[in-house]
Amino acid sequence: ATKPTILILGGGYGGMVTATKIAKEFGHNDANVTLVSKHNYHYQTTWLHEPAAGTMHADRTRMPIANVINESKINFIQDEVQEIHREDNKVTLKEKGQVDYDYLVTALGSVPETFGVGGVFEHAFSKWTVNGAREIKDHIEYLFAKYNNEPEPRDDYLTFIVAGAGFTGMEFIGELSERIPRLCQEYDVPKNKVKMYVIEAAPTALPGFDPELVEYAMNLLENRGVEFKINQPISEVTAEGVTLKDGEEIKSQTVVWATGVRGNPVIEQSGFENMRGRVKVEKDLRAPGEDNIFIIGDCSLMINEETERPFPPTAQIAMQQAETVATNLKALIKGESLQEFKPDIKGTVASLGGKEAIGIVGNKKLYGTSANFMKKMIDNRYLWILGGAGLVLKRGKNPF
Ligand code: FAD
Numbered sequence: 001a002t003k004p005t006i007l008i009l010g011g012g013y014g015g016m017v018t019a020t021k022i023a024k025e026f027g028h029n030d031a032n033v034t035l036v037s038k039h040n041y042h043y044q045t046t047w048l049h050e051p052a053a054g055t056m057h058a059d060r061t062r063m064p065i066a067n068v069i070n071e072s073k074i075n076f077i078q079d080e081v082q083e084i085h086r087e088d089n090k091v092t093l094k095e096k097g098q099v100d101y102d103y104l105v106t107a108l109g110s111v112p113e114t115f116g117v118g119g120v121f122e123h124a125f126s127k128w129t130v131n132g133a134r135e136i137k138d139h140i141e142y143l144f145a146k147y148n149n150e151p152e153p154r155d156d157y158l159t160f161i162v163a164g165a166g167f168t169g170m171e172f173i174g175e176l177s178e179r180i181p182r183l184c185q186e187y188d189v190p191k192n193k194v195k196m197y198v199i200e201a202a203p204t205a206l207p208g209f210d211p212e213l214v215e216y217a218m219n220l221l222e223n224r225g226v227e228f229k230i231n232q233p234i235s236e237v238t239a240e241g242v243t244l245k246d247g248e249e250i251k252s253q254t255v256v257w258a259t260g261v262r263g264n265p266v267i268e269q270s271g272f273e274n275m276r277g278r279v280k281v282e283k284d285l286r287a288p289g290e291d292n293i294f295i296i297g298d299c300s301l302m303i304n305e306e307t308e309r310p311f312p313p314t315a316q317i318a319m320q321q322a323e324t325v326a327t328n329l330k331a332l333i334k335g336e337s338l339q340e341f342k343p344d345i346k347g348t349v350a351s352l353g354g355k356e357a358i359g360i361v362g363n364k365k366l367y368g369t370s371a372n373f374m375k376k377m378i379d380n381r382y383l384w385i386l387g388g389a390g391l392v393l394k395r396g397k398n399p400f
């Protein structure tokens with residue numbers, strides 16, 4: 001019999017863990033497996049707030065895909081996915097045209113959600129990718145360098161706005177507020193000239209998270225000079241800065257957008273029924289009505305039956321889904337019955353720059369150095385799953 005073809009779209013958390021698990025558990029004769037991703041490198045999206053603020057080199061967040069996948073079992077194609085043709089079992093790629101599949105795993109991640117706020121794509125930084133992070137870092141350094149070369153002081157050069165106090169916004173401002181004193185020293189800029197704002201639409205920062213830990217994080221960041229504007233949605237971004245719903249304008253040359261995400265546009269483009277680009281998947285992680293298409297990670301939507309709300313799109317869930325998908329692919333090929341995916345949410349830990357962090361693991365609240373330790377261990381655990389002890393030693397973070 002001819003081998004079935006498995007196509008994995010996206011080399012992020014979901015795609016890489018699927019490929020890694022298939023490489024470990026499938027024999028050479030079980031399937032032809034191909035991974036398609038836009039870049040020849042894999043990057044850890046969850047680390048990107050660090051290179052964006054310039055507290056880590058961007059190269060530390062990425063690795064050549066060829067170095068981490070087992071090339072004897074997984075083919076890699078570098079290309080951009082444009083559309084999935086469900087009726088024909090084909091995917092259109094930008095450069096290489098059409099590729100066929102028998103089984104498809106879609107793990108293309110997310111893009112920024114603007115909720116209709118104008119000017120985001122023109123005037124704000126919103127790309128949480130390696131290229132996006134490098135652009136933010138270089139832009140901030142350029143403004144520091146430019147500040148002392150202007151005939152009149154330009155306060156907007158030194159005013160930094162983060163839109164959204166979700167985990168992305170909070171982790172980014174954590175890193176930036178850590179770095180600002182060093183930037184001031186390096187570029188001869190008085191620290192009191194720098195303004196940092198976090199602007200949040202909801203009545204609290206980190207809505208839904210433990211209030212005590214939110215307060216810890218806000219106090220810490222305020223002590224580093226961050227000003228929170230809570231309950232104040234941004235209604236527009238312009239070349240001059242932002243306008244809030246109450247009409248207030250804040251002038252800034254740097255607006256970093258972190259108000260949440262929607263599923264990759266390929267989902268909508270391919271005609272899947274979706275909610276903000278996310279497909280409400282079946283319990284076995286297949287798209288409704290599709291017996292050979294799995295959708296995982298930020299492109300998928302699952303309802304948490306306890307809260308009746310969607311699970312937040314996280315790497316934690318993407319990786320767990322990937323494990324189930326690899327198992328289910330094997331079952332499908334063998335004609336066996338499929339497993340139901342059961343998320344096992346271990347907690348949430350967020351870094352706040354330097355050795356600071358907050359988190360909940362199990363029922364335990366963590367902050368400061370213990371949370372920082374936990375965060376680094378979580379980052380290292382992912383490397384362990386991808387490439388074992390060798391990758392942790394080479395690319396891991398020092399938890400102390
Ligand atoms: P991704 O990991 O984003 O991977 C998608 C891949 O698809 C990328 O490699 C991309 O290049 C590729 N791709 C995209 N479009 C195309 C295309 N058209 N063609 C080909 N390839 C394409 N979650 C946590 O659980 N814990 C955290 O601590 C955490 N921290 C975060 C910090 C930040 C700064 C951000 C932005 C997010 C964080 N998240 C965290 C969320 C987490 O990063 C995502 O939920 C996770 O990356 C989703 O995995 P994924 O596989 O769906 O997508």
Ligand code: NAD
Nearest residue numbers: 164166167168199200201202233234259260312313349350
């Ligand atoms: P999010 O949806 O979690 O937070 C976005 C925030 O922006 C919300 O608080 C929202 O009220 C606010 N907002 C929306 N519109 C606004 C407006 N017009 N003006 C001002 N504020 C506005 O999005 P995120 O922080 O990008 O996170 C995306 C996903 O990644 C989430 O699932 C998150 O849990 C996950 N994540 C996890 C970690 C971690 O575990 N350490 C870190 C980063 C991201």
